[in-house]
Amino acid sequence: MIARLSHFLVTVGRNTQLLLIEVGRLSNLARHFLYWTFAAPLAGKQGLRRHSFVQQLIFMGNESVFIVFLVTASVGAVLALQAAYQLRQFGAVLYTGALVSVSMTRELGPIVTSIVIAGRVGASITAEIGTMKVQEEVDALTTMGIPPVPFLVVPRILAIAIMLPCLTALGDLIGIFGGYLIGISGLGLDSNLYLRQTFEALIPKDILTGIAKSFVFAILIGLISTYKGLSVEGGAEGVGRATTESVVLSIIAIIVSDCICTGVFYYIFP
Amino acid sequence: MSAVIQVENLQKWFGTRKILDGINFEVREGETLVIMGGSGCGKSTLLRTLVGLLQADEGKVLIFGEDMAHASEDKKNEIRKKFGMLFQGAALFNSLTVGENVALPLKEHTSLDEEIIRIIVKVKLELVGLTGFESLKPYQISGGMKKRVALARAIALDPKIVFYDEPGAGLDPITARVIDHLLMDLTKKLRMTSVVVTHEMNSAFRIADRMIMLHQGKVVGSGSPQEIKESKDPYVQQFVRGEINGPISFKETKEHYLKSIFGGDVGL
Ligand SMILES: Nc1ncnc2c1ncn2[C@@H]1O[C@H](COP(=O)(O)OP(=O)(O)OP(=O)(O)O)[C@@H](O)[C@H]1O
Numbered sequence A: 001m002i003a004r005l006s007h008f009l010v011t012v013g014r015n016t017q018l019l020l021i022e023v024g025r026l027s028n029l030a031r032h033f034l035y036w037t038f039a040a041p042l043a044g045k046q047g048l049r050r051h052s053f054v055q056q057l058i059f060m061g062n063e064s065v066f067i068v069f070l071v072t073a074s075v076g077a078v079l080a081l082q083a084a085y086q087l088r089q090f091g092a093v094l095y096t097g098a099l100v101s102v103s104m105t106r107e108l109g110p111i112v113t114s115i116v117i118a119g120r121v122g123a124s125i126t127a128e129i130g131t132m133k134v135q136e137e138v139d140a141l142t143t144m145g146i147p148p149v150p151f152l153v154v155p156r157i158l159a160i161a162i163m164l165p166c167l168t169a170l171g172d173l174i175g176i177f178g179g180y181l182i183g184i185s186g187l188g189l190d191s192n193l194y195l196r197q198t199f200e201a202l203i204p205k206d207i208l209t210g211i212a213k214s215f216v217f218a219i220l221i222g223l224i225s226t227y228k229g230l231s232v233e234g235g236a237e238g239v240g241r242a243t244t245e246s247v248v249l250s251i252i253a254i255i256v257s258d259c260i261c262t263g264v265f266y267y268i269f270p
Numbered sequence B: 001m002s003a004v005i006q007v008e009n010l011q012k013w014f015g016t017r018k019i020l021d022g023i024n025f026e027v028r029e030g031e032t033l034v035i036m037g038g039s040g041c042g043k044s045t046l047l048r049t050l051v052g053l054l055q056a057d058e059g060k061v062l063i064f065g066e067d068m069a070h071a072s073e074d075k076k077n078e079i080r081k082k083f084g085m086l087f088q089g090a091a092l093f094n095s096l097t098v099g100e101n102v103a104l105p106l107k108e109h110t111s112l113d114e115e116i117i118r119i120i121v122k123v124k125l126e127l128v129g130l131t132g133f134e135s136l137k138p139y140q141i142s143g144g145m146k147k148r149v150a151l152a153r154a155i156a157l158d159p160k161i162v163f164y165d166e167p168g169a170g171l172d173p174i175t176a177r178v179i180d181h182l183l184m185d186l187t188k189k190l191r192m193t194s195v196v197v198t199h200e201m202n203s204a205f206r207i208a209d210r211m212i213m214l215h216q217g218k219v220v221g222s223g224s225p226q227e228i229k230e231s232k233d234p235y236v237q238q239f240v241r242g243e244i245n246g247p248i249s250f251k252e253t254k255e256h257y258l259k260s261i262f263g264g265d266v267g268l
């Protein structure tokens, strides 16, 4: 029994240590990212490669806009049905629109969109950079005197940081629309009344905190996916493993940081 | 002739294993130096340490008199503009076309016009015998062509030194010879210094002005191809002739192997 317990504690200890090392390396990459994004251009060095940034933006948008719409519309619809089920008990089905719009913009829009992006864009970033790593392309960059961080990492993180909040805003809208369709067709609510409920309940703070969260998630996805790509070792198999880890870690990071952000917003914008 | 690269007491460890054990040699201007040695003797490690992909644990790597091993990252990047490197697997960027691959160092390090860069790219591709391949993607060309494109990319900035990691690896004998000829041709025409890592004896003797031989992280022989051929050193002898019996043992026991990996004693 004691042996098993001590074994358990050792395992926990080792995993904690590994996690701390990982977090240390991740923050090291974050430092490099900040340096190359803000400080290096001031020192006269080429920071962001604009061409590659635009390419990434287009790629990310194309890659994910359809799935984001599909998923947020479904979430909005489900939300309307679930809300109506609860509200019916109080005879308040009328307020379905309000509930959908507030939950969508404050919480579900940002988180669902980010998870889709982590799976879609984050995974492809890790796979791409990881493949470059194992095929010595990253080393080739280094020996050409081109540091990989501004060349590979900065354009990708910045592109996610811009694309994800935009997709979130669109996703919020589509989600609300999904709820609206259910409201007027499935629940038999009046269209005008539903829309009025929807937009009366919504205040700018709801939308803005949601967008702010999505920005935080974007930076996390960008850092994790590029970090995992750059740390690939061991051939094609290593790329596969890193890609899976990248998505899992991103999703965990999104949910944990959502908890923190929501807590912080609750107290500073009551 | 003056030395463009001087390596002094270079040491590199991976964990507890010493891979490079006090390497000393120099590369003179305009010559082709071949680094030979058996599989796993640390040739690639040496090359990667020279170009600053790996950090040396001890010793100096002077390239044009500047110490690559102790330079800041900015300084290293400055020095790196003066040399090119050909990787074993070519390491072309798969998302870029052949032309864009060759153009990349020019775009990054010069402020030349698009049009001028296009012309330079054309000239460099012509030098390696690939005229009109600019718009193909790396996956559309053969392994030998990839190596040549990578060579064109390595010489894009007219470097004084080019490092080659196993230039003939994975190519058929004829294509490998073509690469050797290109290497010799470019070294002469463009007055470059070449440092080549290889274990292909034929190719090594064909291209080398001087050779050094590594064994277990040490330089065990050096000299002109003729001197190496006539060397009395048993390691060099065995390697040059490709014999199975000799001081370099291939019949290692598992204990031996693990010991060589982990260094010191392992509780077996
Ligand atoms: N990143 C690394 N971590 C730990 N050990 C390494 C690493 N890279 C190389 N080694 C070890 O260092 C030794 C020398 O490897 P290196 O790749 O330099 O050999 P090589 O002479 O190039 O061999 P080959 O001719 O087969 O390419 C090998 O035993 C290898 O296991």
Ligand SMILES: [Mg+2]
Binding pocket: B043, B044, B045
């Ligand atoms: Mg090697």
